[in-house]
Amino acid sequence: EADIYQTPRYLVIGTGKKITLECSQTMGHDKMYWYQQDPGMELHLIHYSYGVNSTEKGDLSSESTVSRIRTEHFPLTLESARPSHTSQYLCASSTLAGVEETQYFGPGTRLLVL
Amino acid sequence: SQQGEEDPQALSIQEGENATMNCSYKTSINNLQWYRQNSGRGLVHLILIRSNEREKHSGRLRVTLDTSKKSSSLLITASRAADTASYFCATENYGGSQGNLIFGKGTKLSVKP
Numbered sequence: 001e002a003d004i005y006q007t008p009r010y011l012v013i014g015t016g017k018k019i020t021l022e023c024s025q026t027m028g029h030d031k032m033y034w035y036q037q038d039p040g041m042e043l044h045l046i047h048y049s050y051g052v053n054s055t056e057k058g059d060l061s062s063e064s065t066v067s068r069i070r071t072e073h074f075p076l077t078l079e080s081a082r083p084s085h086t087s088q089y090l091c092a093s094s095t096l097a098g099v100e101e102t103q104y105f106g107p108g109t110r111l112l113v114l
Numbered sequence: 115s116q117q118g119e120e121d122p123q124a125l126s127i128q129e130g131e132n133a134t135m136n137c138s139y140k141t142s143i144n145n146l147q148w149y150r151q152n153s154g155r156g157l158v159h160l161i162l163i164r165s166n167e168r169e170k171h172s173g174r175l176r177v178t179l180d181t182s183k184k185s186s187s188l189l190i191t192a193s194r195a196a197d198t199a200s201y202f203c204a205t206e207n208y209g210g211s212q213g214n215l216i217f218g219k220g221t222k223l224s225v226k227p
Contacts, residue, residue, distance in 0.1 A: 004156075006156075031213055033214075035217075040200075040219075040220075040222070041219060041220075042202070042217045042218055042219040042220065043157075043202070043217040045214065045215075045216075048214065058214075059216075090156055090157070092156075092157075094213050101213045102147060102159040102162060103157075103159065103213075103215060104159070105149075105156030105157040105158070106156050107155055107156050108154070108155065108156050110154070
């Protein structure tokens with residue numbers, strides 16, 4: 001098991017609410033990622049970060065935002081949740097040591113917006 | 115943008131049989147990786163093969179890469195019920211953002227005891 005944690009694991013919330021999905025890793029990895037994955041489908045990269053104070057948008061347009069104030073912490077925020085945000089959100093991390101880095105994934109957060 | 119495309123989408127076999135999954139991709143790559151995902155969980159890295167490698171082994175896993183055909187295969191030998199999971203290929207594209215991977219849709223493997 002990788003040392004990367006996500007909370008909450010499950011979240012059911014009403015439309016319009018603001019939510020923050022937490023992700024923390026204890027491996028000292030510089031690079032972190034957020035993916036969105038619908039059931040049985042591929043992962044889509046929505047945000048990533050090279051390190052503290054770095055945030056980049058991924059391949060899939062997302063209404064969420066991220067921050068990277070500390071190396072180990074990479075939270076994702078939805079200012080106003082909508083039913084279309086219902087999905088599984090996976091956080092991952094990797095080192096920047098080379099070009100052949102593997103990614104370590106958290107267990108995911110399953111979000112249901114009513 | 116989707117890069118990897120796994121085939122088949124689903125595979126059901128008996129314990130002890132071999133399972134073969136294929137992945138095709140579109141652009142030049144630095145490396146190709148295979149990940150496993152148990153239901154409702156995150157992904158776990160299985161194996162990485164570089165663009166200049168043709169075959170790699172890890173325990174019961176064997177991965178091949180054919181860059182001329184832009185395809186890879188993952189073979190799991192002597193499968194076990196615990197191998198039941200979804201398997202994804204992911205490519206790190208040549209010239210792309212360092213470390214960013216593009217994942218396929220996955221193959222859902224079911225191993226029956």
